[in-house]
Amino acid sequence: MFASKAFKRVIAGLVVGSALVAGTSLPREAAAQAKPEQYFGIPSFRVGPFAAAGTGFFGGIIDYLNYVNATGGVNGVQMVFQECETEYVPARGIECYQRLLKRGNQQMHIFEPLSTPIAYGVLNRVDDDRVILTQFGYGRSDAADGRVFPWVFATMTSYWSGASAMINWIASREGGFGNLKGKTITHLYLDNAYGREPLPVFRALSKKFGFTLQEIPVAVPGIEQQSQWLQIRQSKPDWVILWGFGAGMNSTALTSAARINFPRDRMLGIWWAGSEEDVIPAGDAAKGYFAVANVPPGRQYRLIQEIEKTIYGAGRGNLQDPKRIGTIHWNRGVVAGMFWVEAVRNAQNRFGKGQVMTGDQIRWGFENINLTPARMKELGIEGMMPVMRLTCEDHEGAGVIKVIQWDGTRWVTVTPDWVSSDRKMIRTMVEESTARYAAEQKITLRDCAKEK
Amino acid sequence: MLYREAGQFRTSYADDARIFPLALDKYFFVAMLAFAFIVIPNVASQYWLTALLIPWLIFSLVALGQNILTGYAGQLSLGSAGFMAVGAFACYNFMLRIEGMPFLVAIVLSGLSAAGVGILFGLPSLRIRGLYLAVATLASQFFIVWTLDKFGWFKNYDPSGVITAQPIVILGYTFNTAAEKYVVVLGVVSVLALAAKNMVRSNVGRSWMAVRDMDVAAEVIGFRLMYTKLLAFAISSFYCGIAGALFAFAYLGTVEPSAFSIDMSFRILFMIIIGGVASILGSFLGAGFILLLPIFLSLLFHLVFGTSVDQSVLSALELIVFGVLIIVFLIVEPHGLARLWQITKERLRLWPFPH
Numbered sequence: 001m002f003a004s005k006a007f008k009r010v011i012a013g014l015v016v017g018s019a020l021v022a023g024t025s026l027p028r029e030a031a032a033q034a035k036p037e038q039y040f041g042i043p044s045f046r047v048g049p050f051a052a053a054g055t056g057f058f059g060g061i062i063d064y065l066n067y068v069n070a071t072g073g074v075n076g077v078q079m080v081f082q083e084c085e086t087e088y089v090p091a092r093g094i095e096c097y098q099r100l101l102k103r104g105n106q107q108m109h110i111f112e113p114l115s116t117p118i119a120y121g122v123l124n125r126v127d128d129d130r131v132i133l134t135q136f137g138y139g140r141s142d143a144a145d146g147r148v149f150p151w152v153f154a155t156m157t158s159y160w161s162g163a164s165a166m167i168n169w170i171a172s173r174e175g176g177f178g179n180l181k182g183k184t185i186t187h188l189y190l191d192n193a194y195g196r197e198p199l200p201v202f203r204a205l206s207k208k209f210g211f212t213l214q215e216i217p218v219a220v221p222g223i224e225q226q227s228q229w230l231q232i233r234q235s236k237p238d239w240v241i242l243w244g245f246g247a248g249m250n251s252t253a254l255t256s257a258a259r260i261n262f263p264r265d266r267m268l269g270i271w272w273a274g275s276e277e278d279v280i281p282a283g284d285a286a287k288g289y290f291a292v293a294n295v296p297p298g299r300q301y302r303l304i305q306e307i308e309k310t311i312y313g314a315g316r317g318n319l320q321d322p323k324r325i326g327t328i329h330w331n332r333g334v335v336a337g338m339f340w341v342e343a344v345r346n347a348q349n350r351f352g353k354g355q356v357m358t359g360d361q362i363r364w365g366f367e368n369i370n371l372t373p374a375r376m377k378e379l380g381i382e383g384m385m386p387v388m389r390l391t392c393e394d395h396e397g398a399g400v401i402k403v404i405q406w407d408g409t410r411w412v413t414v415t416p417d418w419v420s421s422d423r424k425m426i427r428t429m430v431e432e433s434t435a436r437y438a439a440e441q442k443i444t445l446r447d448c449a450k451e452k
Numbered sequence: 453m454l455y456r457e458a459g460q461f462r463t464s465y466a467d468d469a470r471i472f473p474l475a476l477d478k479y480f481f482v483a484m485l486a487f488a489f490i491v492i493p494n495v496a497s498q499y500w501l502t503a504l505l506i507p508w509l510i511f512s513l514v515a516l517g518q519n520i521l522t523g524y525a526g527q528l529s530l531g532s533a534g535f536m537a538v539g540a541f542a543c544y545n546f547m548l549r550i551e552g553m554p555f556l557v558a559i560v561l562s563g564l565s566a567a568g569v570g571i572l573f574g575l576p577s578l579r580i581r582g583l584y585l586a587v588a589t590l591a592s593q594f595f596i597v598w599t600l601d602k603f604g605w606f607k608n609y610d611p612s613g614v615i616t617a618q619p620i621v622i623l624g625y626t627f628n629t630a631a632e633k634y635v636v637v638l639g640v641v642s643v644l645a646l647a648a649k650n651m652v653r654s655n656v657g658r659s660w661m662a663v664r665d666m667d668v669a670a671e672v673i674g675f676r677l678m679y680t681k682l683l684a685f686a687i688s689s690f691y692c693g694i695a696g697a698l699f700a701f702a703y704l705g706t707v708e709p710s711a712f713s714i715d716m717s718f719r720i721l722f723m724i725i726i727g728g729v730a731s732i733l734g735s736f737l738g739a740g741f742i743l744l745l746p747i748f749l750s751l752l753f754h755l756v757f758g759t760s761v762d763q764s765v766l767s768a769l770e771l772i773v774f775g776v777l778i779i780v781f782l783i784v785e786p787h788g789l790a791r792l793w794q795i796t797k798e799r800l801r802l803w804p805f806p807h
Contacts, residue, residue, distance in 0.1 A: 046764040085767040098503035124705030140612045192710045193613030433611045
């Protein structure tokens with residue numbers, strides 16, 4: 001009896017639901033005809049363990065797209081989007097990819113999941129669907145090679161470049177590469193593919209500069225670090241590089257360091273260990289801690305201020321708490337959105353202004369992104385971005401970082417200029433890796449000379 | 453009225469031992485299979501095939517494996533995702549290292565590899581039971597993922613620590629499109645599900661159930677405990693291993709070891725609890741519930757609310773509704789969705805004249 005009653009209710013609910021569906025979907029279809037629209041899919045994660053990163057990053061992208069629309073779109077083309085919740089789970093992410101791929105007669109051309117597992121899940125699909133997979137500071141480092149990964153971008157700085165730039169900055173801090181000899185640098189990392197990714201770079205550099213590399217893995221999920229810090233107390237390294245993920249692991253590392261009195265200003269975290277959410281739980285223990293940033297935090301940039309004024313001033317901001325404007329994750333999202341729109345703008349300049357672009361055209365736009373100082377001034381992002389350009393061969397572009405330090409309440413940028421990686425060495429490693437991958441997968445390299 | 457058994461007599465033992473004693477059940481099932489094999493690949497969209505049906509079938513297969521071990525043989529295990537990982541990486545390495553390895557053979561070999569590992573980790577079940585065994589099998593979950601993560605050989609020394617599945621080639625034909633991959637997955641799952649159904653109805657399944665219900669009594673009436681339990685572990689891991697290989701080759705394409713996390717093992721266990729412990733159908737229903745219901749909820753909410761409600765609120769709401777639904781279903785029918793289906797069938801026999 002109970003079951004049948006429950007069934008009736010479920011059916012009643014479904015009927016009401018589908019009636020609402022029919023009611024709401026009609027006007028939107030009609031509106032789509034009016035103006036040219038460039039459609040984007042946004043696979044966000046707003047619940048689950050990484051919600052802080054998800055709401056910030058995707059909020060930043062959405063705020064930037066809304067800002068572009070508020071200032072007239074790209075040559076009159078409006079940037080429209082649809083969101084889909086991935087929960088950072090690969091299966092959900094793939095479902096979102098397929099769901100977002102088509103909306104009516106619109107097609108998604110860029111996919112940015114901000115999640116390595118989801119990126120891997122769609123890696124084999126993007127070629128056929130002609131979708132650009134941008135991995136903004138994560139994923140395969142060798143995706144920087146556009147000849148082997150035509151549809152994948154490791155935009156701005158890959159893990160390998162990040163690792164190399166970290167050592168470069170430490171060297172400058174120690175007074176030159178000569179002083180690295182005899183020093184000990186500890187790589188404290190989450191024991192999975194992400195944490196091991198930079199190992200080849202660190203090992204090569206340790207051989208080159210003569211410092212001792214101490215590799216200390218922390219088992220997933222990274223909360224249990226007792227024995228690791230005991231090891232660090234015994235070996236007394238000169239620097240600890242923290243390659244952690246998630247507020248749990250990163251704040252635990254900081255509090256553990258405080259417990260053994262390891263100086264926090266001798267710790268340098270990767271960008272996933274360098275957001276506000278990573279250090280605030282550690283409280284005072286985080287004071288003085290260094291981290292690298294691929295996009296620096298802060299509200300001092302003109303673009304950020306304009307978004308605050310136009311979007312948040314009108315009460316249309318995507319962040320629930322406007323105090324998060326200018327935080328690491330949100331700024332990163334704004335820059336990611338800026339890349340999308342720059343690619344579309346480039347494509348329009350070449351293939352037809354005021355028109356909706358296709359996947360191939362937007363990829364051309366991506367591969368011709370050229371952030372000159374003048375262009376950055378127009379966009380209002382001077383200092384927020386390095387001078388960089390993407391090409392058909394080079395899907396990474398910059399390979400640079402800024403170093404930031406936590407002063408107890410906020411991140412302070414300590415390097416006014418960008419710290420570069422050893423671009424030549426990293427490129428050689430990337431090409432070695434992609435050559436192997438291409439041989440294994442029997443891929444013929446793309447001939448970039450033909451595609452100018 | 454429509455669903456009736458009047459006039460159907462069983463006159464031989466063979467009749468009695470059929471999978472579908474009722475003619476209507478049999479026709480329905482054959483029609484469903486035909487629909488799944490012929491109609492769906494031709495009409496279903498890319499979205500339906502690659503985002504919903506393929507993962508659902510694969511997870512049904514893992515749930516089936518889990519159900520054999522936990523539902524039928526009564527050994528609570530939390531290592532299914534680990535065995536999937538064994539299957540996925542074994543299949544990749546067989547294809548990579550043996551020139552001209554046929555895909556179907558590689559799949560079977562990867563299932564056997566997983567079975568071997570399963571037997572190894574099933575050994576503690578001879579000494580410990582219940583929740584304690586679950587904790588012991590946790591070790592397999594962590595150990596397998598750690599091993600695959602740690603040693604580069606398993607991944608052919610890929611610098612990012614991932615494997616990229618080779619194309620599926622069967623008898624010289626490359627299964628490339630979504631529909632083709634779906635057919636491969638459906639074929640493998642159908643064969644294995646049929647095998648499982650027959651296994652649990654035969655002496656193998658009875659020996660498992662005897663051990664599950666009371667292992668001392670089972671031993672007294674002549675079942676060899678070690679053999680029975682390890683067989684359950686082996687077969688369950690075989691299913692998980694094959695599902696893992698399909699997961700890598702027909703679904704994801706590029707996989708890292710951490711994809712097979714403890715989270716996944718828990719979800720697989722929830723699938724059989726929701727779907728129905730000791731039920732083949734329950735494995736499919738449970739996989740559908742855990743995997744697809746959140747997606748349908750999300751689609752429904754998107755359609756109903758659109759962009760009028762804050763996305764963060766919407767995402768949280770989906771989770772809440774999903775959680776409530778789990779509780780509701782467990783209260784309505786603690787024996788799972790398969791039991792609900794059975795009750796429905798029993799009522800249908802009387803419908804529409806219940807008296």
